[in-house]
Amino acid sequence: DKEETVRFNEKFWFLRYFIYSLIDYEIIDINDYYIKKDIKKDHKKRYQSELNWIYIKSKTANDRTTRFYDYLLSNGVKFVSFGDDLKFKF
16 A cells, blocks of 8 residues: 555665655755645645645654664754755855
């Protein structure tokens, strides 16, 4: 079932983590995209999108892999440097 698939057990986990980090650090603003594409919200008012880490992690919150990556994302661990002032300038 796609709903219960642990996203970080799939291919492209590194890209997914990178995108979630960019959103978390507000380097990219995803809210305009949600509105423009008319992305629906669930009963807890979370956008039902693969780009929404909070929504995705709620699907597999008890999985060890999900908890591990949630810990990393919650603590601002970056696998790729965003450069000076988060502008990719080095």
